[in-house]
Amino acid sequence: MMAGEFFAVIMAGGGGTRLWPLSRRERPKQALRLSGDRTLFQLAVDRLLPIIPPENILVATVASQAEMLQQQAPDLPLDNFLLEPAPRGTASVIGLAAVSLRRKSPQSIMACLTADHFIASADRFREILMAAADVADRGLLVTLGIAPTYPSTGYGYLKRGEPLEPSRGSPVYRLAAFREKPSLEVAQAYVDSGEYSWNSGMFVWKVDRILEEMGRQMPSLADGLATIGEAIGTSVEGSVLTEVWRDLTPQTIDYGIMEHAELAAIIPADDLGWYDIGSWGRLLEALPLDSDGNLILGDNALLQKTQGSLIYQDAAGERGRLIAALGLNDIIIVDTPDVLLVCSKERSEDVRELVQRLSRDGWGEFL
Numbered sequence: 001m002m003a004g005e006f007f008a009v010i011m012a013g014g015g016g017t018r019l020w021p022l023s024r025r026e027r028p029k030q031a032l033r034l035s036g037d038r039t040l041f042q043l044a045v046d047r048l049l050p051i052i053p054p055e056n057i058l059v060a061t062v063a064s065q066a067e068m069l070q071q072q073a074p075d076l077p078l079d080n081f082l083l084e085p086a087p088r089g090t091a092s093v094i095g096l097a098a099v100s101l102r103r104k105s106p107q108s109i110m111a112c113l114t115a116d117h118f119i120a121s122a123d124r125f126r127e128i129l130m131a132a133a134d135v136a137d138r139g140l141l142v143t144l145g146i147a148p149t150y151p152s153t154g155y156g157y158l159k160r161g162e163p164l165e166p167s168r169g170s171p172v173y174r175l176a177a178f179r180e181k182p183s184l185e186v187a188q189a190y191v192d193s194g195e196y197s198w199n200s201g202m203f204v205w206k207v208d209r210i211l212e213e214m215g216r217q218m219p220s221l222a223d224g225l226a227t228i229g230e231a232i233g234t235s236v237e238g239s240v241l242t243e244v245w246r247d248l249t250p251q252t253i254d255y256g257i258m259e260h261a262e263l264a265a266i267i268p269a270d271d272l273g274w275y276d277i278g279s280w281g282r283l284l285e286a287l288p289l290d291s292d293g294n295l296i297l298g299d300n301a302l303l304q305k306t307q308g309s310l311i312y313q314d315a316a317g318e319r320g321r322l323i324a325a326l327g328l329n330d331i332i333i334v335d336t337p338d339v340l341l342v343c344s345k346e347r348s349e350d351v352r353e354l355v356q357r358l359s360r361d362g363w364g365e366f367l
Helices: 040-046 062-072 090-104 121-137 182-193 207-217 221-230 238-247 279-284 345-360
Strands: 006-011 058-062 082-083 109-114 116-118 140-148 157-167 170-179 194-205 264-268 274-276 294-298 301-304 310-313 323-326 331-335 340-344
Touching: 006 040, 006 090, 006 140, 006 323, 040 062, 040 116, 040 121, 040 294, 058 062, 058 090, 058 340, 062 082, 082 090, 090 109, 090 221, 090 274, 109 121, 109 182, 109 207, 121 140, 121 170, 121 264, 121 301, 140 157, 157 264, 170 207, 170 294, 182 279, 194 274, 207 310, 274 279, 274 323, 279 310, 279 331, 279 345, 294 323, 301 310, 310 323, 323 331
Parallel strands: 006 058, 006 109, 058 082, 140 264, 294 310, 301 323, 310 331
Antiparallel strands: 109 194, 116 274, 140 194, 157 170, 157 194, 170 264, 331 340
16 A cells, blocks of 8 residues: 555646647647547546545646636646646656645655546546556556557557566556657557557656656756745745746656656556547547447538548537538548538548648638
8 A cells, every 4th residue: 555645647738739620729629528528638537536636636737728627627726736837848747746746745646647538447547546556656657558459650659578566456567668659660560569558648656756767867857846846835936937947948758757767667557448539530449439430429410321430510500510421431520610621530640730831821810
């Protein structure tokens, strides 16, 4: 049983450009209701509440999104929303959360999670999270791995090393290697070997342990965090945070820490029904499909001889527009009041390129 208090940090500051045109500046991905009446952010909070109380759930976001997220999770204390002054990568965000938690509870354990995952089995997720917390209490940096179902070039890969002592019935392995976003050929070799898992982007560790690792691998970040930590609770906290943050080098926790981490472990989380909703194509993998392999999210769609496609209508009932699709295969159609997106499923990851063009070519009103 872990000795320290258990906290969770939900990272919810991204924009989700690959889910455009539904995801916008004023309505980022984590605020979307892609299935049911709960947003991705609300689902992330819901999954935690049976094992972590609201006062122990922190949210790392940006100022422009904070009020919206606070309204979606009114039970979370306002002080639990950590505002990053500017995007500096997940390493900085996690470090900020860690120094904040160290003041509250020096021996605490923190789970680092994101607000854009779909997890079918919330009960199993909580079981694995508690198992990971016990392993983290041993001083290990713990990451959750997902069995790869195809050679994705968009995920990082975790190589399992020798078995370690199990935790709460879950197997635990030494993390032998951390590889970020390989080529297709390398990804295929990883899948064929049976030794690799996808990097889920979910981590669990003791607060002092991750700060120690940052000091070893990212000393400049560690120095900045130490300065911020000294200012927390004082009248200069805001100004110090802004000044230090401005000079931080953007970096992810994956490249900055996990790729060369010492004493790291992986817990397989293959039975979660986990999906990273990073694109419209991923939504087709996560939600139930009809007999033709289609996913229809909306009331006014007529499909004939169409397979493997997604139809999403935003407020279609108000406009009464009918979407009729005939003889299409593997197509994404997203209908919003001001934008109609049509693309092939295999290119759905490239929607962000359209978003970049909107900004570059003067179509900013659609961002």
